[in-house]
Amino acid sequence: MAPLPHVTDTALMHFVIPTPSDVPLQPSLTIGLLGPSAQSKSALVQAITNKKRCKHCVPPTWRYTHVKIYRSVLYNSQKTKYCAQTGQFPDSYTDNEGRDWQFIRYVSFVDGPNLLAAALDAALVLASPQSELIESTQKINNWAIIDDCQNIKQRQRVRSGSGIALPPSVQSILEYICNLPIPRWDLTKPPQMRIIQSVDPNRPGQSCDGLKGGVAYGSITQGVFRVGDIVELRPGRFSRDRTTGRFKCTPLVTRIQALHTDETMLTNAAPGGLICVSTTLDPTLTRSNRLIGQFMGPRGTLPLIYTEIDISYQLLLCAKNNLFTVGEVLMANIGATTLGVKIIAAAENKATFQLSAPICGQIGDLMVLSRRRRGVWQPVGRGSIESGVVADVIEI
Known part of the structure; x- marks a missing residue:
C-alpha cells in the first residue's frame, strides 16, 4: 500500500489560543477503537501510550485518552521512528539517548465508542471472528465518510488477505495515523455541537457557595465556540400535551463559562477531539446524561x-x-x-x-x-x- 502524503497539525492553529509552541491545544482527530470485549483494545492503548487503559469519564459510559505523536529520524540508517506521549510535552525534545523528536500529530483515542457515532473522525477496528464485531461496526453510522470505491477496495483487501496473520507493530500504527487526512471543517458557519454526555460536577454535600453549573461533553461539527457565548440546547426540556398528544419543547439557554480538552483550558474551541463545556445550567439538568443527544449552538441557528x-x-x-x-x-x-x-x-x-x-x-x-x-x-x-x-x- 502506497504511503499517504504526510500532513502536520500546525495548520490548525489559527483557530485556537495563540501560543509559541507548534503543538495545537486540542486534538485534530478522534479515533475510535472498535471490536468485541476482551479483544485487546486496552492492551493496544497501553502499547501506544504506556498507560494501563483509557481514562474513565464520570459516569464511565466511555473512555478516552489524548496522545501526542512524535517523529525522529535515525541518523545512522535514515529510518523514521515514531513514539507517543501523554500529558504536557513541547513541540520538540531530546531523549536520554540524544535522539531529537519532533511533534507531528495530536489525536484522541476513544474506547467503546458505540455511543459516539457522531464524534468519530476515524476508527481502528480490531478484527475478530466473533459476531459482536459485525454488530459494533454496523452501529457506527458514519458510512457517508467512505465512498463506494474505497469501501469496495477495503472489502477486497480484507477478504483476499494472506493465510498467515502479520500483526502490525506500534510503529506502523503510529505512522499510518500520522498520514491520515485531517477533515476539512467549516469554521465560518455558526458553531454546532452534539452532546454525547452530561454530568453534574458537584459532589454530594457541596456548599451553596461552591456549586458549579452543569457540564456537557461533545464533538463540535462546525464553527468555533468561545468562552462567554450565549448558546441554546435543543430540544431541551419537553413534555406531552395530554389533550392533543403532541410534544411541547422548551429549549435551554445558557452561557459558556469554560472550555477545555483533557487538562488544557481553551478560550476558543473548534472541531477536533472531545470538548468539555462548563455552563451555567442547573446541575440537575445535566446529571446522569440527561442532555445526551442534544444540539448546542447559537440561538436561531440550530436544526428543527x-x-x-x-x-x-x-x-x-x-x-x-x-x-x-x-x-x-x-x-x-x-x-x-x-x-x-x-x-x-x-x-x-x-x-x-x-x-x-x-x-x-x-x-x-x-x-x-x-x-x-x-x-x-x-x-x-x-x-x-x-x-x-x-x-x-x-x-x-
Whole structure:
C-alpha cells in the first residue's frame, strides 16, 4: 500500500489560543477503537501510550485518552521512528539517548465508542471472528465518510488477505495515523455541537457557595465556540400535551463559562477531539446524561425539532426477508441519541416513524435501525431522514 502524503497539525492553529509552541491545544482527530470485549483494545492503548487503559469519564459510559505523536529520524540508517506521549510535552525534545523528536500529530483515542457515532473522525477496528464485531461496526453510522470505491477496495483487501496473520507493530500504527487526512471543517458557519454526555460536577454535600453549573461533553461539527457565548440546547426540556398528544419543547439557554480538552483550558474551541463545556445550567439538568443527544449552538441557528420523521432505509442481508410492518417497534440510533420508534407507515424502502421523544436533527442525518431478537437488540438496517413533523416549541 502506497504511503499517504504526510500532513502536520500546525495548520490548525489559527483557530485556537495563540501560543509559541507548534503543538495545537486540542486534538485534530478522534479515533475510535472498535471490536468485541476482551479483544485487546486496552492492551493496544497501553502499547501506544504506556498507560494501563483509557481514562474513565464520570459516569464511565466511555473512555478516552489524548496522545501526542512524535517523529525522529535515525541518523545512522535514515529510518523514521515514531513514539507517543501523554500529558504536557513541547513541540520538540531530546531523549536520554540524544535522539531529537519532533511533534507531528495530536489525536484522541476513544474506547467503546458505540455511543459516539457522531464524534468519530476515524476508527481502528480490531478484527475478530466473533459476531459482536459485525454488530459494533454496523452501529457506527458514519458510512457517508467512505465512498463506494474505497469501501469496495477495503472489502477486497480484507477478504483476499494472506493465510498467515502479520500483526502490525506500534510503529506502523503510529505512522499510518500520522498520514491520515485531517477533515476539512467549516469554521465560518455558526458553531454546532452534539452532546454525547452530561454530568453534574458537584459532589454530594457541596456548599451553596461552591456549586458549579452543569457540564456537557461533545464533538463540535462546525464553527468555533468561545468562552462567554450565549448558546441554546435543543430540544431541551419537553413534555406531552395530554389533550392533543403532541410534544411541547422548551429549549435551554445558557452561557459558556469554560472550555477545555483533557487538562488544557481553551478560550476558543473548534472541531477536533472531545470538548468539555462548563455552563451555567442547573446541575440537575445535566446529571446522569440527561442532555445526551442534544444540539448546542447559537440561538436561531440550530436544526428543527421533529416528533415524526419520514425516512428512506436499506435492510441488511440478514433482514432482507423480514420487511418493516406497521405497528412494529424498533430502536433507532441517530447520532448520539438512542430512542424507540413506532412504524406508522411502511413501504418497500420508505417508512414513517413516530418517535418516543423529540429529536433535533437535520435532513439527511443517518441512523441505525435495530430489531429485538431473542431479547437482544440487533442492527437490521440503516436509514436517513427525508422530512418530518415539527414539534411545538416554546421560546424562552
